[in-house]
Amino acid sequence: MKKYILDLTSIQLKAYLKVIINQDYRINQILDWIYEKKTATFEEFTSIPRDFRQELDKRFLLRSLKIVKKEQSILDGTIRYTFQSIDKKHFSAVFLPTKGKNSVCISSQIGCPVMCAFCSSGKVKYTRNLTRGEILEQILQIENDTKEKVSGILFMGMGEPTLNYNNVSLALSSILSKKEFAIGKRHITLSSVGNVTAIKKLADDNFGIRLAISLHATNEKQRKKIIPNNFGFTIEEILNVGKYYLKKTKSRLTIEYILIKEINDSSADAHKLARLLKRYDLINQSVQINLIPFNPIGDVNFSVPTQEAILKFKNILKLNGITANIRQAKGADIGAACGQLGR
Numbered sequence: 316m317k318k319y320i321l322d323l324t325s326i327q328l329k330a331y332l333k334v335i336i337n338q339d340y341r342i343n344q345i346l347d348w349i350y351e352k353k354t355a356t357f358e359e360f361t362s363i364p365r366d367f368r369q370e371l372d373k374r375f376l377l378r379s380l381k382i383v384k385k386e387q388s389i390l391d392g393t394i395r396y397t398f399q400s401i402d403k404k405h406f407s408a409v410f411l412p413t414k415g416k417n418s419v420c421i422s423s424q425i426g427c428p429v430m431c432a433f434c435s436s437g438k439v440k441y442t443r444n445l446t447r448g449e450i451l452e453q454i455l456q457i458e459n460d461t462k463e464k465v466s467g468i469l470f471m472g473m474g475e476p477t478l479n480y481n482n483v484s485l486a487l488s489s490i491l492s493k494k495e496f497a498i499g500k501r502h503i504t505l506s507s508v509g510n511v512t513a514i515k516k517l518a519d520d521n522f523g524i525r526l527a528i529s530l531h532a533t534n535e536k537q538r539k540k541i542i543p544n545n546f547g548f549t550i551e552e553i554l555n556v557g558k559y560y561l562k563k564t565k566s567r568l569t570i571e572y573i574l575i576k577e578i579n580d581s582s583a584d585a586h587k588l589a590r591l592l593k594r595y596d597l598i599n600q601s602v603q604i605n606l607i608p609f610n611p612i613g614d615v616n617f618s619v620p621t622q623e624a625i626l627k628f629k630n631i632l633k634l635n636g637i638t639a640n641i642r643q644a645k646g647a648d649i650g651a652a653c654g655q656l657g658r
């Protein structure tokens with residue numbers, strides 16, 4: 316069976332290649348074709364002699380994902396890609412075009428075991444983790460298809476990335492590597508619902524990327540309703556690990572807060588959230604709150620908050636010295652907005 320080349324780290328790949336091409340400069344050329352030129356077939360590795368190219372093709376698989384659906388938003392140009400894996404599973408990634416900085420929101424698992432009540436990915440039965448290669452190939456395929464350079468990565472697609480820590484961290488090393496994707500650590504954000512043990516490891520491994528914690532609530536009962544499988548960590552433990560992450564990495568922290576009508580969008584909730592951040596020393600320039608108005612999905616019994624409630628919530632945070640942004644839904648017309656990727 317052929318080896319999926321993107322599943323191998325550069326060190327592992329070099330060791331494999333040494334068997335067929337024992338010339339360092341040739342091996343470096345191959346890595347260059349894979350990561351720098353992002354070429355999709357071995358045949359196009361034109362600086363490599365033909366017989367080596369054929370040998371590579373015999374031993375390795377360069378692409379394992381197939382784009383089976385592509386939908387573009389007429390509202391903002393966002394593109395949602397649905398990929399099919401070799402074992403015929405489907406998952407999505409989203410291209411977010413912005414002048415001067417294109418980002419890609421990628422998936423880390425097929426289905427999601429966390430099952431957040433507002434999220435359609437949580438309704439898709441968890442099947443397996445994506446491999447290092449499958450995580451990276453989403454970026455390569457999107458760059459190839461759009462012919463655009465991607466300079467920002469969001470681990471915010473399907474799945475809880477911290478539950479696939481090993482493959483996500485292998486992919487992260489490649490994304491950060493100057494010889495591979497060369498994307499700066501401040502342009503990468505990983506989102507978690509608060510897997511405290513894994514966040515602590517991420518802080519200690521010190522990739523220096525930005526962290527987003529999906530808090531979504533100000534008390535445990537409310538949080539359980541929104542995030543049923545929340546790993547059993549308390550809000551206190553989650554905010555404490557956020558503080559630890561900042562101290563350790565000197566990076567930035569975003570608190571994600573989905574606003575759901577009459578569930579967690581009252582003025583009392585806003586005041587409580589402000590008090591919580593104050594208590595955990597999280598009101599400073601390194602912390603911001605993203606307010607995400609609920610995006611309607613299928614048969615969920617939640618409603619979209621009123622514009623008045625959203626603005627009031629934001630103003631209360633602002634009056635408490637907190638940087639709060641209302642996140643505009645991107646690609647809502649194609650099901651690419653936050654929480655919609657599972658449909």
Ligand code: SF4
Pocket residue numbers: 427428429430431434435436437438472473474475508654
């Ligand atoms: S919001 Fe994230 S963690 Fe929650 S179900 Fe959706 S993909 Fe999973």
